Amino acid sequence: MNTNVQTSGIKSGLEGIPAAETALSHVVGAAGELILCGAHLKDFAAAHSFESAAALFWGTAQDEAPMAEEQVRAGLGAARAAAFARLGALLPSFEGLSLSEALRLGLAAVPEEDAPHIAVTGAIPVILAAAARAKEGKAPLAPDASLPHAADFLRMLRGEPASEAEVTALTTYLVTVMDHGMNASTFTARVIASTGAGLTWAALGGFAALTGPLHGGAPEPVLNMLEEVGTPARAESWVAGELEKGERLMGFGHRIYKVRDPRADVLKAALERLSPSGEKLALARAVEEAALAALKRHKPDRPLETNVEFYTAMLLDGLALPRAGFTPVFAMGRVVGWTAHAMEQQRTGRLIRPASLYVGRKPVREEWR
DSSP: OOTTSOOTTOOGGGTTOOOOOOSSEEEETTTTEEEETTEEHHHHHHHOOHHHHHHHHHHHHTTSOOOOHHHHHHHHHHHHHHHHHHHHHHHHHHTTOOHHHHHHHHHHTOOOOSSHHHHHHHHHHHHHHHHHHHHTTOOOOOOOTTSOHHHHHHHHHHSSOOOHHHHHHHHHHHHHTSOOSSOHHHHHHHHHHHTTOOHHHHHHHHHHHHTSTTTTOOHHHHHHHHHHHOSGGGHHHHHHHHHHTTOOOTTBOOSSOSSOOHHHHHHHHHHHHHOOOHHHHHHHHHHHHHHHHHHHHHOTTSOOOBOHHHHHHHHHHHTTOOGGGHHHHHHHHHHHHHHHHHHHHHHHOOOOOOOOOOOSOOOOOGGGO
């Protein structure tokens, strides 16, 4: 590498560089705030069903009044039915694939229809539920277009209706993770959309970025960590031992938030309303308390607080969802953000084509030889 080339103009990871104007979400890391379509997360999550939140995101992206909640519910129900009709040709190909790989394959089969944002959003729970059931040797269940999105997913996955508390918990989760500023997967979706590619392609690219362990892959390791701790009495000694070895504590710290991740509090409240096993909740509380205290002592100059992954893990585990499906379930919510950002980019932006600084070898001119 030519070290003489000036590279001071680069900000590693594009840190702090605005790449678009958006009315969809805003993250204020220093204050621990997340604003979704003009409302603070806590208020937004309390006010919306999955369908009404999606309607607001898609309407905002197009600078239009949002569709009625019932209209979105009907559209998503029809999209789930259409996705199920495509399953027959896809299911044999799911064999041997992980749930994320099966979802990747299924999304690639979604046609770019008149309302691709609704089509791709409706397809995810159908593909995921079918792939998860196939791993257990069970046939897929047809969707019920009359049900809310979260309720139908749990029913297709389990083969029986979920409780109202379970549907509410999953809905809160999906709304909470619907969007989060210019994260890696959302930026990917906007780059793809900026080329003029369809929304289905943008969503598929967003999902590809989400599967990377530095973006959406931490919930499962949180559960592994809690299982390794075992009991609340071991929390302090286990945390101390991990920090002494230089290990990372899963579910703590965030690149953007310098204080507590506001999504953690919303999901913690949803988890407590779900009433999981008292032992699991007590263990989670003990580990969180021990971790925050130890991190404050261990790294006093670097604020490390609870992030969204900690209570995501507990909530999705409390819903008895397969751990291998945590990232695809995240995509069930975030796909609304991906498609909304793709719409907004195509309406207000232009082709995203950043520059680079060349640091390779310079060619030798013929006359210099």
